[in-house]
Amino acid sequence: MQPNTLPTAGGSSMIRLLYLSSAVPLISDKQVQDILLSSRRNNSANCITGILIHGGGLFMQVLEGPEQEVLRKYVKILDDPRHSGAQILYISPATNRIFEKWSMGGIESDPLQFQYISKLRARRLEAIDVNTFTDTMREFAKRLRDAK
Ligand SMILES: Cc1cc2nc3c(=O)[nH]c(=O)nc-3n(C[C@H](O)[C@H](O)[C@H](O)COP(=O)(O)O)c2cc1C
Structure with a gap:
């Protein structure tokens, strides 16, 4: 299966989705903390895991979990006024x-700052090297572990 193709099988297939958006200007640390708190509360119930990176006026988020849950969550997140222009x-x-x-x-x-993310942004959904992508994600996971 090609990496950009959504699985066509039933609701239990897992997907990983990565998007970038612009944070609302002057978003506060507290607003970002609130997003993380509600995400943590809700995502466990929806079997969703992931990472939210914030900085430089941007959000980048990875959502992984059952296809239906991830897509439903993404659509909900799109409506959030704390960011815009999600890609x-x-x-x-x-x-x-x-x-x-x-x-x-x-x-x-x-x-x-993550070289691969700016490349992905420039060449959106094209010619993606899955291994490089996975390596970049693993680097994020390592950062999370080290931050503990
Ligand atoms: C950049 C960004 C990422 C978000 N990520 C999540 C998320 O992973 N899970 C989640 O439940 N809500 C997330 N939210 C918040 C949702 O948009 C929404 O406010 C929240 O799910 C509502 O939760 P509640 O119904 O428990 O108040 C995010 C919001 C923003 C702006």
Whole structure:
């Protein structure tokens, strides 16, 4: 199956979705903390795991979990006035979780500092090297572990 193709099978297929959005200007640390708190509360109930990176006026989020739950959550997040202009950079079937320990891990860092993310942004959903993508995600997971 091609990495950009959504699985067509039933509701239990797992996917991983990565998007980038612009935070509302002057978003406060407290607002970001509130997002993380409600995410953690809700995501465990929806079997969703992932990471939220905030910095440089941007949010980058990875959501992984059952296809229906992830897509439903993404649509809900799109309506949130604390950000705008969300762009999906990557979406793919997933056979395992990279962020299994985090209902929503949080990192403060400009997402575009990560070379691969700015490349993905420039070449949205094109010619994606799955291994590089997975390596970048594992690097995020390592950051979360180290931040503990
Ligand atoms: C950048 C961003 C990421 C978010 N990520 C999540 C998330 O992973 N899970 C979640 O439940 N809500 C997330 N939210 C919040 C939702 O938009 C919404 O406010 C929340 O789910 C409502 O929760 P409640 O019904 O428990 O108040 C996010 C919001 C923003 C702006």
